[in-house]
Amino acid sequence: MAVAPATCAAVAVVAALAVLAAPPGACGLGRDDFPPGFLFGAATSAYQIEGAYLDDNKGLNNWDVFTHTHAGKISDGGNGDIADDHYHRYTEDVDILHNLGVDSYRFSISWARVLPSGRLGGVNSAGIAFYNRLIDALLQKGIQPFVTLNHFDIPHELETRFGGWLGAAIQEEFVYYSDICFRAFGDRVRFWTTFNEPNLFTRFQFVLGVYPPNHCSPPFGNCSSGDSGREPYIASHNILLSHAAAVHNYKANYQAKQGGSIGIVIAMKWYEPLTNTTEDVRAARRAQSFEVDWFLDPIFFGDYPRDMREIISSNLPKFTPQEKKLLQMNKVDFIGINHYTSIYAKDCIYSPCKLDTYEGNALVYTTARRNGKQIGGSTAFDTYFVVPKGIESAVMYVHDRYKNTAIYITENGYSQHSDTNIKELIINDVERVNYLHDYLSYLSSAIRKGADVRGYFVWSIVDNFEWTFGYTVKFGLYHVDFDTQERIPRMSATWYKDFLTGCRQADGLQVQSRRADS
Ligand code: BGC
Numbered sequence: 281m282a283v284a285p286a287t288c289a290a291v292a293v294v295a296a297l298a299v300l301a302a303p304p305g306a307c308g309l310g311r312d313d314f315p316p317g318f319l320f321g322a323a324t325s326a327y328q329i330e331g332a333y334l335d336d337n338k339g340l341n342n343w344d345v346f347t348h349t350h351a352g353k354i355s356d357g358g359n360g361d362i363a364d365d366h367y368h369r370y371t372e373d374v375d376i377l378h379n380l381g382v383d384s385y386r387f388s389i390s391w392a393r394v395l396p397s398g399r400l401g402g403v404n405s406a407g408i409a410f411y412n413r414l415i416d417a418l419l420q421k422g423i424q425p426f427v428t429l430n431h432f433d434i435p436h437e438l439e440t441r442f443g444g445w446l447g448a449a450i451q452e453e454f455v456y457y458s459d460i461c462f463r464a465f466g467d468r469v470r471f472w473t474t475f476n477e478p479n480l481f482t483r484f485q486f487v488l489g490v491y492p493p494n495h496c497s498p499p500f501g502n503c504s505s506g507d508s509g510r511e512p513y514i515a516s517h518n519i520l521l522s523h524a525a526a527v528h529n530y531k532a533n534y535q536a537k538q539g540g541s542i543g544i545v546i547a548m549k550w551y552e553p554l555t556n557t558t559e560d561v562r563a564a565r566r567a568q569s570f571e572v573d574w575f576l577d578p579i580f581f582g583d584y585p586r587d588m589r590e591i592i593s594s595n596l597p598k599f600t601p602q603e604k605k606l607l608q609m610n611k612v613d614f615i616g617i618n619h620y621t622s623i624y625a626k627d628c629i630y631s632p633c634k635l636d637t638y639e640g641n642a643l644v645y646t647t648a649r650r651n652g653k654q655i656g657g658s659t660a661f662d663t664y665f666v667v668p669k670g671i672e673s674a675v676m677y678v679h680d681r682y683k684n685t686a687i688y689i690t691e692n693g694y695s696q697h698s699d700t701n702i703k704e705l706i707i708n709d710v711e712r713v714n715y716l717h718d719y720l721s722y723l724s725s726a727i728r729k730g731a732d733v734r735g736y737f738v739w740s741i742v743d744n745f746e747w748t749f750g751y752t753v754k755f756g757l758y759h760v761d762f763d764t765q766e767r768i769p770r771m772s773a774t775w776y777k778d779f780l781t782g783c784r785q786a787d788g789l790q791v792q793s794r795r796a797d798s
Contacts, residue, residue, distance in 0.1 A: 308717075309717060309720060309721055309724070309779065310779060310782060311779070311780065311782070313720075313721075313724040314724060314727065314736075315727065315734075317734070318733075318734060318735060318736070319383045319384040319424065319426075319688070319734060319735030319736070320381075320382055320383050320384070320735070320736055320737075320779075320780055321382045321383060321384035321385055321386055321423075321424075321426060321735065321736070321737040321738075322377060322380070322382055322385060322386070322737055322738045322739075322740065322741035322757065322776075323385075323386035323387070323426075323690060323691050323737040323738065323739050323740055323741070324366070324385075324386070324387050324388075324740050324741055324742070324744060325387065325388040325428065325431035325432070325476065326387070326388045326389060326390035326393070326431060326433060327341065327343045327360045327363075327390065327431070327432065327433045327745065328360060328363060328364075328740075328744040328745045328746070328747075329363050329364040329366040329373075329742065329744045329745070330360070330363060330364075330366045330367045330390060330393075331360065331361060331362040331363040331364065331365045331366065331367055331368075332362075332365070332367035332368065333359075333360060333361045333362075335367060335406075336393075336404070336406035336407065336410070337396055337404045337406055337407070338390065338392055338393040338396060338404065338406075338407060339392035339393075339395070339396025339397050339401070339404075339435050339436065339437065340392060340435075340436040341390065341391065341392040341433040341434060341435055341436055342433060342434050342435075342436055342439050342444065342492040342493065343359075343360060343432065343433050343492060344359070344360070344361075344392075344436065345436045345439075345492065346491075346492035346493075346494070347359030347360065347361075350492075350494065353490065353494070353748060354747075354748055354749075354750045355748065355749050355750045355752045356750035356751055356752050357750065358745060358750030358751050359745070359750075360745045362762075363744060363745045364742050364743075364744055364760055364765065365765050366742075367410065369765065370410075370413070370414050370417065371417055372767070373741065373742065373767075374414070374417045374418055374421060374423070375421075376741065376742075376758060376767060377418070377421070377423055377741060378421040378422075378423065379777070380741075380757070380773060380776055380777045380780065381777055381780035381781045382423060382780065383422075383423065383424060383735075384423060384424040384425070384426045384471070384735065384737070385418055385423050385424070385425060385426065385741075386426040386427075386428065386690060386691075386737045387414070387425070387426075387427065387428070388427070388428035388429070388430070388431035388433075388476065389411055389427060389428070389429060389461055390407070390433060391429075391430065391433060391434055391435055391457055392433065392434070392435040392436070393407035393410065394407040394408060394411075394457065394460060394461065395435060395456075395457055395460065396435065396437075397435055397437040398435045398437050398438050398441070398453050398456075398457075399452065399453050399456040399457070400437075401437070403460060408460075408464050411464070411465060412464070412465070415465055415468050415469065416468070419468060424470055424471065425465075425468065425469050425470075425471070426471040426473075426688075426690075426735075426737070427461070427465065427469050427471065427472055427473070428473045428475075428476045428545065429454075429457070429458050429461060429472065429473065429474050429475070429526070430454070430474065430475050430476065431476040432476065432477075432481050432491070432747075434450075438450060438453055439492070439493060443493070444493060444515075445482065445485070445514075445515035445518050445519060446486075446511060446514055446515055446518070447518070448518055448521075450518055450522060451518055451521050451522045451525060454474075454522035454523075454525075454526060455522065455525045455526050455529060458474065458526040458529065458530070459526075459529055462529070462530055462533075462534045462538070463534075466530075466534050466538040466540060467538060469538075469540055470539065470540045470541065471540065471541060471543075471688075472530065472540060472541070472542040472543070473542070473543050473544055473545050473616050473690070474522070474523045474526050474527065474542065474543075474544050475519060475523060475544055475545065476545045476616075476618075476690075477545060477546065477547040477618055478516060478519045478520075478523075478544075478546075478575060479516070479546055479547055479571055479572070479574055479575050480547035482512045482515045482516050482519070483512055483638040484638075485512075485515065486506060486508065486511035486512040486515055487500050487508045487512050487638045487640075487641065488500050488501055488508075488638055489501045489503040489506055489508075490748050491747070491748070494506075495507075495508075495511055496508050497509070499634075499635060499636045499640070500636055500638070500640065508641070509592075509595055509641065510595045512641075513592060513595055513596050513597060514597060516574065516575065517597040517599075519575075520575065520578050520579070520607065521603060521606075521607075523544055523579070524579070524603070524606045524607045524610050525606065527542055527610040527612065528606060528609070528610045530542050531610060541613035541614060542612060542613055543612040543613055543614040543615055543616050543688070544575065544576075544579065544612055544615065544616065545616030545617070545618055545690045545691075546571075546572055546575055546576060546615065546616065546617060546618070547571070547618045548571060548572050548617050548618065548619050548674050548678070549571065549619075549620070549621055549622060549623055549670075549674075550619070550621075550622035550623075550667065550670035550671075550673045550674045550677075551563075551564040551565075551567040551568055551571075551622070551623060551624075551625040551644075551646070552564060552622055552623070552624050552625065552655070552670075553624070553625060554624040554625060554626040554647065554650055555626075555650075557627075559627035559629070559630050559631070560625065560626055560627050562627065563625045563626060563627035563628070563629075563642075563643075563644045564625040564644075566587050566625075566642050566643070566644055567625045567639050567642050567644040567646070568677065569585045569587050569588060569642070570585075570587075570588060570639065570641065570642035570644075571639075572677070572678065573585040573588070573681070574588060576615065576678075576681070576682055578599065578604075578607050579607055579608075579611065579612060580608070580611060580682050580685075581608070582599070582604035582605070582607050582608040583599060583604060584596060587642075588642075591641070591642065591643060592641065611685075612685070613686065614685065614686040614687065614688055614734065615678055615682060615685050615686070615687050615688075616687075616688050616689075616690035617674060617675065617678060617687060617688070617689055617690065618689075618690055618691035618692070618739075619670065619671050619674050619675075619689060619691070619692055619719075620664050620691070620692060620693065620739075621656075621659075621661075621663070621664040621665050621666075621667060621670065622655060622656065622665065622667035622669075622670035622673075623646045623647070623648060623655065623663070623665070624646065624647050624648065624649070624650055624655060625639070625644050625645075625646055626644065626645045626646070626647060627643070627644065627645075628640075628643045628644055628645050629643050633645040648663070648665055655667055657711070659694060659695045659696075659711075660695035660696050660697045660749075660752075660753045660754070661695050661749075661753065664695065666694070666711075666714075666715055666718075668715075668718035668719050668721065668722045669722050670722075671689070671692065671719050671722050671723050671726070672722040672723065672725050672726040672729075675687060675689075675723065675726040675731045675733060676726055676729060676731060678731075679726070679730065679731040679732065684732070685732070686732050686733075686734050687731060687732060687733045687734065688733070688734055688735040688736070688737070689723060689733065689735065689736040689737065690735075690737050691737060691739040692716075692719055692736065692737070692738065692739060693712075693715075693716075693738050693739035693740060693755045694709075694711060694712040694715040694716070694755070694772075695746075695753045695754065695755050696709060696711065696712065696753070696754050696755075697752065697753065697754075698743075698751060698752055698753065698754050699752075703759075703768070706754075706759050706770075707759055707768060707769075707770045707771060708770075708771055709770045709771050709772045710771065712757075712770065712771075712772040713771055713772050713775045716738065716772060716775065716776065716779075717775075720736065720779075723736060738757060738776060739755055740755045740756050740757070741756065741757055741758060742756040742757075742758045742760050742767055743755065743756035743758070743759060743760040743762075744756065744760070756770070757769070757770055757772050757773040757776055758770065758773055
C-alpha cells in the first residue's frame with residue numbers, strides 16, 4: 281500500500297512508542313469472548329458533534345443559548361455551533377464507522393432540529409430528512425442505528441415557556457416529539473432509548489448548576505436561582521413520567537409492527553466503601569440508590585427507593601397510583617449503562633463531612649483516595665479514574681437488582697487532555713487502548729457470571745464538544761483537527777478495528793514497530 285511519507289513517519293513513531301508502552305494486543309481478547317449477536321459500536325450525541333446550529337430551520341436549544349450567554353462557564357469558551365460539522369460530514373463519519381467494523385452506531389436526535397419550537401410549532405422537514413439520510417447511510421453499510429431521543433438538549437422555547445424539565449407541561453412535549461420520531465424513523469430503527477443519563481444531567485442542571493439552566497443553591501454552588509435540594513427531584517419526576525408515557529405509546533402503537541425495542545440510559549459510577557465499616561458500606565449502597573435506583577426503581581417497581589423517600593422526604597414528589605401503574609406496566613426492554621469510573625464513598629450520617637459533591641443529597645462524601653492511594657489511574661477528568669473491575673461490579677449490581685433485563689453498555693471511554701500539538705502524542709493513545717482492553721475484559725467476566733449484556737459502545741468515535749470542558753478534553757478513537765475537520769485515527773481506532781475484525785491489522789502494527797526499532 282502506498283503511504284505518504286509524513287503519514288508513514290507518523291505511523292512508525294506511533295508504532296515505536298507503542299512497543300515501549302506495550303499496549304495489549306487485540307488478539308488476546310476478541311469477539312469470541314462475547315456472545316453471538318453481541319453489538320459492538322461507538323457513540324456520539326447531536327449537540328456534541330452535529331454543528332450546523334442554525335442550518336435548515338433548526339431551532340435554538342438550551343445548549344446553543346447557554347454556550348452563547350455563559351461562555352465563561354465552558355473551559356475554553358467553546359460551543360457546538362460547528363463542533364465536528366457532522367451535519368455536513370455524516371457520510372465521511374459513516375465510512376469511518378464502517379471501516380472500523382462496528383455493528384451499531386449510537387447517536388441522538390436534536391429535538392430542536394425536528395421541532396424548532398416544540399409541539400406548538402411545525403415539524404421541520406429538513407431535520408427529518410437529515411436523520412433519514414443518516415439512518416439510511418448507516419443501514420446501507422450494515423450498521424444498526426441505536427437512537428437516543430434526548431441527550432441533554434431541549435428546544436430553548438420549552439425552557440422559556442415553562443422552565444424546561446421543571447414544568448409538568450414538558451411531559452406532553454416529549455411524548456409528542458418521541459411520537460414524531462417513532463413515526464418517521466421507526467420502520468428502520470430497532471433500538472430506541474428515551475433519555476441519556478437523566479440521573480446525571482438533572483444533577484448538573486439543578487444540584488451543581490453547571491449545565492443550563494444553571495440553577496443551584498449553597499453548599500453546592502452560588503447560582504442566581506435554584507434549590508439544589510428540591511429542583512433535581514421535580515425535574516426527574518417529569519422525566520420519569522415523560523419516559524413512561526413515551527414507552528407506553530411506543531409499545532401500544534409501534535412496537536408490534538416495527539419490531540424494535542426501547543430502553544433508557546443511566547450514568548453509573550461504581551461506589552466502593554471507603555472503609556469496611558458498616559457505615560461506609562451502607563453509604564456506598566446509598567450512593568448507588570441515589571444514582572441508579574432513583575430512576576430504575578420507579579420504572580421497575582413503581583416508586584423511588586426507600587432511602588431516597590426517607591432522606592429527601594417532602595422534597596421528593598409522589599407518584600399517584602395511576603402513575604405508578606403507568607410506570608410499571610411499561611417496563612423497558614433493556615437498560616443502558618454509561619460507565620466510566622469508580623470512586624470511594626464515605627458515610628456522612630454518623631460522621632460530619634463536606635456535602636458539596638453531588639452525592640451530598642445522599643449524605644455521602646466521595647473521594648478518590650484511601651490511605652493516600654488513588655483508586656485508579658488518572659484521566660483528563662479529575663473525578664474519573666481507571667478502575668476496570670468497576671464495570672463488572674456495576675453490571676452485576678444492575679443484573680441482580682433488575683432481574684432478567686437485557687443490558688447494553690451504551691458508553692465507556694477514556695479522556696485525554698488536548699494540551700499538546702504534537703500529532704504523534706495525540707495519536708499514540710496507549711492509555712485509551714489499555715483502558716478499553718481492561719474494561720472489556722471485565723465486561724466479558726460479568727457476562728460469564730450470568731449478566732445478560734448484549735452490546736458495548738465506545739465513547740466516542742471522534743473528539744467532540746465535551747460540555748463544560750469544551751474542546752479541552754478528548755474522548756475520540758479519531759483525533760479531530762478542529763481547524764480543518766480532518767479525522768485522524770488514533771492507535772485506539774486501530775486497536776478497536778483489530779478487536780472487531782480479528783487481528784489482521786495488529787500483525788501489520790507489529791511489523792511496523794520492528795522496523796521502527798531496527
Ligand atoms: C455523556 C456524554 C459525555 C461523556 C464523557 C457522558 O456523561 O453522555 O455526553 O461526553 O459522558 O463525559
